[in-house]
Amino acid sequence: MTNGHAPAAPPRSTLVVTAHAGDFVWRAGGAIALAAARGEKVTIACLTFGERGESAKAWREGKKLDEIKAIRRDEAERAAATLGADVRFFDAGDYPLVESAELTDQLVTVYRDTQPDVVLTHPVEDPYNGDHPAAHRMALQARVLAQAIGYPGDGEIIGAPPVFYFEPHQPEMSGFKPEVLLDITDVWDTKREAMECLGAQQHLWEYYTDLAVRRGVQLKRNAGPNLGLAHKTMAEAYMRPYPQIAKELA
Amino acid sequence: MTNGHAPAAPPRSTLVVTAHAGDFVWRAGGAIALAAARGEKVTIACLTFGERGESAKAWREGKKLDEIKAIRRDEAERAAATLGADVRFFDAGDYPLVESAELTDQLVTVYRDTQPDVVLTHPVEDPYNGDHPAAHRMALQARVLAQAIGYPGDGEIIGAPPVFYFEPHQPEMSGFKPEVLLDITDVWDTKREAMECLGAQQHLWEYYTDLAVRRGVQLKRNAGPNLGLAHKTMAEAYMRPYPQIAKELA
């Protein structure tokens, strides 16, 4: 959908809600970098640092909880800066990330503050990590609450921004079916650089590079030979839980 | 997705494959009129006239098979002209529409001839009318065959154009979930005029007007209050069986 923005409109705003400090890089780094490259605003709401569930290497090295949080925060901040986004930490505690009315309310505030045109978050299921579905549920509930004039709090109510689910680590086991293939070829180098900020998970650098190649092959397979796509198209996959609003079928 | 077409590119092409003579009006008239209004080419492949299964009134009036076909053809041609599209009839016989390699091959020829950028057809299921799924299967198979250089026949092979399923008469019973809501407000009068070409099914004029209102309400409900949409937005709903190719999440 193309929106003809009036000249003085504020830049488009993207809100990314994630469970752990690394998620936005592996799963949505390309979308974030593309938006930033267009001059848009991107805000990452990072509910936990992934300090317990996704920092095995640091624990095995004998690091303490606070040290681990600091390392993860630092990595995430550098990755966000590389991509061109702001990151806000909620330090809600992971493994398990517990849903609560308070944390959801904090997210409502973020929604009203950032007035997102697009929302990215985890999909419904993940049988390997319960924090992801918990973040998903709070992100979606807060989006609905933030639309209601009767829900208390500062800031203007929001519209109904489209939501995209980014890809989980084991897509087939999590009910993930690619519904949108986003061409991230132009910002691939930036995404790779952001991934390399995450030193604790170096084994994933190649893994997510391969994934981008494969999603790129599928993009080309669904686009036909005649679109002038790059030889090595890189892509990210997303799902859409709400209907797309369109002016044109394409 | 917006494609920056080079100046000399041919106009975009839309191919609509339907079982019966009226389907393209009720289900996709808005999309067709929008494309035509943008100066694009739209071709309707109409596999049967709906002479047996969707002409009860004419049969009750005692009309003969050939008369009924002629009436339905005339109505469809006027409706297509109103919308700005070409219609091709295959007269394959309805109720039941029988799948065959010959008819599928004819569709391959249409694909290669029209080189569609977009394909519209029936969805997978319809427990009330088996001709619709039969048309669906041939439309999709022909689209795959037309891509293969090894499949014989005239014309250039095609790319992999996106496919959209239009809405069946009883959506919930046919596994239809709106994935795209297309704003047809600007061409609503044209669609209504085309519907009124179908004199044999006058009882459906109001029914499909109400449907467009309701899909319009849902479009607004999924777009938020701040998009400057028309007070009475009219819409059509579609499904996407293949992933959307995107340059931007929106």
Added chain:
Amino acid sequence: MTNGHAPAAPPRSTLVVTAHAGDFVWRAGGAIALAAARGEKVTIACLTFGERGESAKAWREGKKLDEIKAIRRDEAERAAATLGADVRFFDAGDYPLVESAELTDQLVTVYRDTQPDVVLTHPVEDPYNGDHPAAHRMALQARVLAQAIGYPGDGEIIGAPPVFYFEPHQPEMSGFKPEVLLDITDVWDTKREAMECLGAQQHLWEYYTDLAVRRGVQLKRNAGPNLGLAHKTMAEAYMRPYPQIAKELA
């Protein structure tokens, strides 16, 4: 299934569990009016007034929370009286309606008090309003608990009354597939009158009238031409989560 009740049996009892004050009118007003017209008892358990999430107009007019609750209560009471039902308010707070053991326990008491032969409530999913699924879960859990002699509390345990899910606002997006089409033609005027008690949501009067027409068309489409149905049959759609108990296939 028709049960030949012995003469002295108490009238049949219907229990309707809803999230907000207006739900029982739009979604089940016909079923309620039909039961009342047969001389049966209908009790509506209304968990919240919909004061935050479904009263946008009042908030925009600058009304206060207590005023809004009072308006919604008054509207709901007049609508219930019109339909011939009793309504009980729980004032549990909406947007979000929070599930709790206490509220579920109150519902157990209502079940044991009303001894329902039929239960109506929201379906499992609603991606546009989380209060509806929350009401659904408590309604179903309380129904199971109320059957257990070991669950404490006043009143007799209940049997296993059939459950019907009424139709959500966006059925296709909520996994709603009509499994029962209820002919409400005879009580349509009463339902319309009850809808008109809800002055705050006047834009929905026509919307739900159109829905009743459309469900009526589908009822006739699934019944054949020879049942002597009214020209303009009006209907409501329901789902059945538990198997129907039958003495006859029909």
Added chain:
Amino acid sequence: MTNGHAPAAPPRSTLVVTAHAGDFVWRAGGAIALAAARGEKVTIACLTFGERGESAKAWREGKKLDEIKAIRRDEAERAAATLGADVRFFDAGDYPLVESAELTDQLVTVYRDTQPDVVLTHPVEDPYNGDHPAAHRMALQARVLAQAIGYPGDGEIIGAPPVFYFEPHQPEMSGFKPEVLLDITDVWDTKREAMECLGAQQHLWEYYTDLAVRRGVQLKRNAGPNLGLAHKTMAEAYMRPYPQIAKELA
């Protein structure tokens, strides 16, 4: 749904479409016996004798094809007579039962001849026997064609009778979920007697008796303690592919 038939109305008519000679006994014998006991007409359209795929014992005994067909026909005729139904054989050949326009057309004739108020047939899937889904598809297609005044052939067009799928041999593997539990206690002895007409499949007598007990337990479990059901309620399970038309929720 109870229909108040006018005095002179013809008796209700049930049509059962099955792949093999034994299916109507194991899967729907109770429903058939109940209808017959109410004085209604029941017609069984038996597409094949099950001569190749369901007569292993006879083949191992060295019997010939024609002998086997004669045995199966005789058994089925006696079972049908026991239940109170007419059976018509089509001898279309099993293993595989091949779908064809001719056989479907013969079924259209049966529909128009019997004017069914209720149709019973196999469900959509059966990974253990492809003849069952083939019979299902032809039964459903013929039902739709028989409704069309434009479809040629003798007899009056039919309405849209409700369809029930009876239970396959391995329900969980065939996507079968009980949606209707039919109380067959009153005709159980008749069903058992009909089963005992099928001497070639004696090992199934106990199997299907146990199934009736289990479905009866589930019937009681879904009906509550207070319905005055028989101590040993026997039941059959069915699915409904089309919505139930109701005058009352029960």
Added chain:
Amino acid sequence: MTNGHAPAAPPRSTLVVTAHAGDFVWRAGGAIALAAARGEKVTIACLTFGERGESAKAWREGKKLDEIKAIRRDEAERAAATLGADVRFFDAGDYPLVESAELTDQLVTVYRDTQPDVVLTHPVEDPYNGDHPAAHRMALQARVLAQAIGYPGDGEIIGAPPVFYFEPHQPEMSGFKPEVLLDITDVWDTKREAMECLGAQQHLWEYYTDLAVRRGVQLKRNAGPNLGLAHKTMAEAYMRPYPQIAKELA
């Protein structure tokens, strides 16, 4: 998959997590007895005694809560001993069994203590008893948490043991599809003996014997005639939520 354990390896360990005192007998008694017969260790984590929801007979006899708990504990201990397993009670309160971080943490401790090679628990859904899904969710969450070195607590972290869901009382209504059929013929007498320890539920002895026969018939139907199976093979059915790890396809 067969693992060639080194000689000094500890015996394999199975952990069974259930909501109520009787579940492990009816649903997994065969698997437990098989493991015990192979000299393996089996631990049953029994979250409640089923004192409110599954002890109707005792309540009707006027017994008190503590008496009922004592009866159920005694029965379960005798059944576990018969099968060759240890049982640990958590007395968390049933009907409803409430999910909590504390109870989940206790399960993490059990996982780390028992180091299971296999986990058995309830499947995702049960529309007749909410305690079963609650136990399911805690069992699965604790399994994930117990794998994380960052999750606090005593004991070694665990691997990712395969999980099997045992069969609920109404499989088709609970989304249960048999994915593994376990041959329990050799330990059938032991399972029957354990069932007979549960005097309060005598009506289920025959019911679950019949189920084992039926699952045995299906086992043979999926195995072909040439495996030398017992004439009366007895079986239990399971689902696998995670992929099987195999060295060989068989």
Added chain:
Amino acid sequence: MTNGHAPAAPPRSTLVVTAHAGDFVWRAGGAIALAAARGEKVTIACLTFGERGESAKAWREGKKLDEIKAIRRDEAERAAATLGADVRFFDAGDYPLVESAELTDQLVTVYRDTQPDVVLTHPVEDPYNGDHPAAHRMALQARVLAQAIGYPGDGEIIGAPPVFYFEPHQPEMSGFKPEVLLDITDVWDTKREAMECLGAQQHLWEYYTDLAVRRGVQLKRNAGPNLGLAHKTMAEAYMRPYPQIAKELA
């Protein structure tokens, strides 16, 4: 499941039914090589050469149909020899591969001739290539027919061998969920060598190497840290349409 084969038993037999000449290499080369390495017999039934739909490069080079078939046959024979399997060609014509009773009957003969203990074939769906589902349907139907003593033809009837679906090119779009992860590390070099026999599809060598790495990562993720798996475990993914028969849960 481990079967204790008696000494004189014939070697186990695996039957692979595929649409095109390359499928068995990319999708099941590891399973084939493993079976062959255990001294078992593997037979590949290759329904077409993939001459039209999967030989784009050769067509673009101007080769003729017969040349292309010869090339594909030669490649497939060398790949099969590398893996240790026999390959039989049916030359049934691809794009589209048309289902027929004759071809299905030829497959029945292969089943009875090879007496497979295991069957590998395509899964149910593939929206990118209709030949794959067509091969799937014939492979499954022939397996059922080959079990029936009444189905004519030479050879002994077969049992009910387990079926495994190998992985399609776009798993998420084809409803493919890994249910079995097969460790092919030990035969990886052989599979790679067989892939390199397929010179016409060189671009897939790296693609399917990456896939094996990724499935290997998932295998380890589902197996826990303590199984002594290879650092770089390679794997193939499969689905199981029929229940697994087991002597032990593992």
